Amino acid sequence: MSLYRDYVMAGLRVEERPNPLVARKVRLKREQAMAAHGVQSRWIGIVDDTGSPYARSGYLPRRPGSTIEDERCLHAQVKAIHSFGIPAMTWFPGSFCLSAFHSRLQRAYGATHAETWQGLHYLYCKHETRPEQFEPLNPYLHHAMACMTAGAMPSFGTPDPGDKPVEAYEALGRLINPLRPFVGGESIPYAGLHLSQQSETFYFSRNVKGGFPWTYWKSVLGWHNLLCESQFLLDVVFDGHLTSDQLGRYPVVVAPLSVALSDQQIRLFEVFVSNGGILVTGPCFGACDEWGSRANSGRILRLTGRKADAPPAINGYRNCDPSVQVHSLGRGHVIRLAGDAGGRFYENHSSLLARALGRLIRRHAPPAVEVTGPLRLHVGMYRDQGRLRLFLHNFIAYSENQRFPNPRYLVPEPARNVTVRLSGYQIRSARSILSTGAPPLEMRRKGSIVEFSIPLIERGEVIEMEI
Numbered sequence: 001m002s003l004y005r006d007y008v009m010a011g012l013r014v015e016e017r018p019n020p021l022v023a024r025k026v027r028l029k030r031e032q033a034m035a036a037h038g039v040q041s042r043w044i045g046i047v048d049d050t051g052s053p054y055a056r057s058g059y060l061p062r063r064p065g066s067t068i069e070d071e072r073c074l075h076a077q078v079k080a081i082h083s084f085g086i087p088a089m090t091w092f093p094g095s096f097c098l099s100a101f102h103s104r105l106q107r108a109y110g111a112t113h114a115e116t117w118q119g120l121h122y123l124y125c126k127h128e129t130r131p132e133q134f135e136p137l138n139p140y141l142h143h144a145m146a147c148m149t150a151g152a153m154p155s156f157g158t159p160d161p162g163d164k165p166v167e168a169y170e171a172l173g174r175l176i177n178p179l180r181p182f183v184g185g186e187s188i189p190y191a192g193l194h195l196s197q198q199s200e201t202f203y204f205s206r207n208v209k210g211g212f213p214w215t216y217w218k219s220v221l222g223w224h225n226l227l228c229e230s231q232f233l234l235d236v237v238f239d240g241h242l243t244s245d246q247l248g249r250y251p252v253v254v255a256p257l258s259v260a261l262s263d264q265q266i267r268l269f270e271v272f273v274s275n276g277g278i279l280v281t282g283p284c285f286g287a288c289d290e291w292g293s294r295a296n297s298g299r300i301l302r303l304t305g306r307k308a309d310a311p312p313a314i315n316g317y318r319n320c321d322p323s324v325q326v327h328s329l330g331r332g333h334v335i336r337l338a339g340d341a342g343g344r345f346y347e348n349h350s351s352l353l354a355r356a357l358g359r360l361i362r363r364h365a366p367p368a369v370e371v372t373g374p375l376r377l378h379v380g381m382y383r384d385q386g387r388l389r390l391f392l393h394n395f396i397a398y399s400e401n402q403r404f405p406n407p408r409y410l411v412p413e414p415a416r417n418v419t420v421r422l423s424g425y426q427i428r429s430a431r432s433i434l435s436t437g438a439p440p441l442e443m444r445r446k447g448s449i450v451e452f453s454i455p456l457i458e459r460g461e462v463i464e465m466e467i
Contacts, residue, residue, distance in 0.1 A: 185384030202292030222346030230358030274330030
């Protein structure tokens with residue numbers, strides 16, 4: 001009880017749940033369950049000990065080999081999560097790159113409140129060779145800022161019984177609590193990242209021994225990280241969001257391995273591109289119907305300028321073909337990538353790849369919100385009650401996360417003189433939320449363009465703009 005009391009006194013949300021189940025890689029009968037309940041069933045995002053995301057429907061039948069007690073435990077958690085209005089929850093053992101992804105995944109369900117959970121299991125780790133550079137609290141501070149930048153609240157689990165990391169609670173509270181009233185709101189989108197449950201479940205899962213579609217998830221996660229490193233404002237888009245109204249919100253839609261699409265979804269993409277949208281596709285786009293069965297290869301000819309490629313063996317998606325084709329349709333364009341750029345970036349963390357694709361997308365769809373600063377700045381922007389809020393998380397570029405010592409344990413290098421440029425927004429004033437008492441930021445105007453500079457960003461910053 002004392003541990004719980006210390007945690008709550010710091011103003012943080014404490015989550016005590018049964019031990020999370022390690023996600024098994026067996027998904028037999030999943031196709032039947034999803035078909036019976038619709039492909040838009042809610043997912044519970046789980047990350048196993050390898051850091052791999054595993055999407056589960058709350059309607060799944062009992063898994064082969066699992067005990068009834070395990071299943072009851074999981075379904076009780078699902079019911080509790082949904083009853084609190086939280087559409088998804090994640091467990092993961094310190095993988096900082098997943099905090100923002102899972103936060104955006106949860107927001108895509110449309111709930112007013114989303115949380116991404118992480119256990120405080122490594123607070124007392126020490127690095128034997130560089131103790132002065134190793135701060136085990138930093139990953140949790142980064143987790144908190146990444147979640148809030150992606151529009152969700154961070155939550156944490158307590159360490160083992162007997163530990164009382166009151167200092168950690170206070171440090172987390174000092175970062176989170178001042179920003180709590182400003183988190184969330186309607187996202188200001190630039191790019192929509194299509195996460196296709198149809199493709200993941202009915203094609204990739206079906207064709208992989210063991211049932212876990214590593215290829216698909218690495219591609220989606222790689223694209224998420226690549227788009228973040230390009231400092232694009234980003235949402236996750238599900239199959240159910242492929243409507244004229246929803247697609248019309250995005251200047252750019254990225255469909256990494258959207259292999260399984262219905263004829264209606266292909267037609268909606270045609271309308272989206274004809275109206276001026278930019279569609280980025282990966283290998284074998286639209287090669288199968290929405291149930292993962294081979295479709296007529298010519299049905300995407302008008303959209304992409306060529307027929308769909310025959311789907312290879314699942315491992316064949318790891319090709320590194322760098323060729324790019326741009327096809328014009330109406331007022332928009334389709335950027336067709338022959339290779340799996342997301343999977344490549346996930347595994348190789350190539351900054352050259354991120355910069356090249358970022359420039360290519362910008363050239364065809366100049367963003368209305370541009371942040372000029374280090375690649376390590378992760379951005380998010382939201383509208384709430386007549387104001388815009390720009391979140392900037394100063395961390396590391398994903399392409400730099402293989403350095404030693406691991407930068408997630410270090411205090412980030414401050415970002416200085418960061419320039420924000422907004423086009424088409426009537427901004428009256430802008431102020432820093434974290435710099436209490438600081439004067440409003442000086443704005444420079446030229447026609448419909450407003451620009452201002454942020455002199456210093458340490459761990460993160462939030463700029464509130466009155467419109």
